[in-house]
Amino acid sequence: MIPYGRQDITEADIEAVVAVLRSDFLTQGPMSPRFEQAVANHVGARHALAVNSATSALHIACLALGLGQGDWLWTTPITFVASANCGLYCGAQIDFVDIDAVTYNLCPKALQAKLEVAEREGRLPKVVVAVHLCGQACDMAAIHALGQRYGFKIIEDASHAIGGKYQGEFIGNGRYSDITVFSFHPVKIITTAEGGMALTNDDTLASRMALLRSHGITRDQELMTHEPDGAWYYQQVDLGFNYRMTELQAALGVSQMERLDQFVARRHELARRYNGLLSNLPVLTPWQHPDSYSGLHLYVIRLKLDQIQATHREVFESLREQGIGVNLHYIPVHTQPYYRRMGFKAGDFPQAEQYYAEAISLPMFQTMTDVQQDEVVAAVREAVGA
Numbered sequence: 001m002i003p004y005g006r007q008d009i010t011e012a013d014i015e016a017v018v019a020v021l022r023s024d025f026l027t028q029g030p031m032s033p034r035f036e037q038a039v040a041n042h043v044g045a046r047h048a049l050a051v052n053s054a055t056s057a058l059h060i061a062c063l064a065l066g067l068g069q070g071d072w073l074w075t076t077p078i079t080f081v082a083s084a085n086c087g088l089y090c091g092a093q094i095d096f097v098d099i100d101a102v103t104y105n106l107c108p109k110a111l112q113a114k115l116e117v118a119e120r121e122g123r124l125p126k127v128v129v130a131v132h133l134c135g136q137a138c139d140m141a142a143i144h145a146l147g148q149r150y151g152f153k154i155i156e157d158a159s160h161a162i163g164g165k166y167q168g169e170f171i172g173n174g175r176y177s178d179i180t181v182f183s184f185h186p187v188k189i190i191t192t193a194e195g196g197m198a199l200t201n202d203d204t205l206a207s208r209m210a211l212l213r214s215h216g217i218t219r220d221q222e223l224m225t226h227e228p229d230g231a232w233y234y235q236q237v238d239l240g241f242n243y244r245m246t247e248l249q250a251a252l253g254v255s256q257m258e259r260l261d262q263f264v265a266r267r268h269e270l271a272r273r274y275n276g277l278l279s280n281l282p283v284l285t286p287w288q289h290p291d292s293y294s295g296l297h298l299y300v301i302r303l304k305l306d307q308i309q310a311t312h313r314e315v316f317e318s319l320r321e322q323g324i325g326v327n328l329h330y331i332p333v334h335t336q337p338y339y340r341r342m343g344f345k346a347g348d349f350p351q352a353e354q355y356y357a358e359a360i361s362l363p364m365f366q367t368m369t370d371v372q373q374d375e376v377v378a379a380v381r382e383a384v385g386a
Ligand SMILES: *Cc1c(COP(=O)(O)O)cnc(C)c1O
Pocket: 052, 053, 054, 055, 056, 079, 080, 082, 083, 131, 157, 159, 160, 182, 183, 184, 185, 194, 195, 196
C-alpha cells in the first residue's frame, strides 16, 4: 500500500534521538528550547512553545486568549476535529463558517455575512480558528481585517502548513494572527512522532501559554505572590496541564527542521507532476492562490462526478483495492455525531458538504518516488474509468 502520508527519517535523525537517550535530560533539557528557536527563527516569530501535540497547542492558545464559558469559537467544518474541540475544552460554544468553493479554506465572505448577523444578535465570536487546509494559507489579510472590525482573536491552525508562505512570508510569523499552531504528527510535513508548537509575537500570550503547558507552575519571581521561601520554591499561579514535549521529540524536531525547505520543495515537485499527469482525467486538481506557497501537506483532488460512471465511494474503494492508501480530509466536523448533538445537521454548510462528496487525498509525502506517483495516477485512471 502506498500511504497518503508518511515520515522521512534519516540516520542523522536517529542519531539525534539516540544522543538524547545517552544524555542527562530526557525531558526539560536544552533540546526543546533549541527546537523552539529553530522554528521561531525560520518562520520569523518572537516566541515558540513546543508541546506534546497540536491539539494541546490549540487548547492553551484558546485559554491564553481568554476563551471560556459564554464565548464562541468559530472555525471551518473542513478540518480535523481538534480545531473545534479546543473551544469545547474551554467551555466555549462552537460554530462554523462555510468554505470557499475554490480554495476549500474558511471563506472570508461567508465569515463577514455571519459576523453581521452575529453582531445584531450579540453573539460575536471571541476566537476564529483559521485552518490552512492542505498547507495553503487562508485569506489572512481579509480575516484579520474582519478581526479588527468585529474584535475577535485569530488562531492560525497551521498543522498542514509549516514551511509554506503567505504573501511571500513564512506562515507562523503572526502578521495576521495572535497565535499560530503547527503539528508534528508523522503524516505532517516534519515530525517529532507526536508534537506541536504554538507561536506568537505577544509576550503576555507566550508567558501564559508557558504556564499552561506545565501545570500553571512558575519559578519566575515576578509572577509569584511573594518572595520565594527558598531555593526549592515554585508557585502554582494558574491551573495548567502537562503538555510538555520530551527531549527525544525535540531533538528529532531540530534534526527535521534542517530539511524542512527540501521537504516542501519536493512536495511542490510532486504536486507539479500530479497536476500534469492528472490534467486529462475527470478530476479537479488543487487550485493555488497566487499569494500562496503551500506547505502541501495534502494533495486533494475532486471528482467530476458528472463525467465519471462510478460513485465517489466506488472510486475511493477502487483506489484502496489497487493498493493506493487514499484518504479523505475531512468529514465535515458539524456532521460528527458529537456535534450533531449540539444541533448541527446535514445541509448547514453546503460548500463543505459538496466538497466532502467529491474529495479524495492522493498520496503526498517527500520520500514518494516518481514511480510510485505513476502508479497512483494509473490507479486513478482505472478507478474513474478513463
Ligand atoms: C493534525 C491536525 C491537528 C492535530 O494535530 P496533533 O498534533 O495530532 O494534535 C489539528 N488540526 C489540524 C488541521 C490537523 O491536521
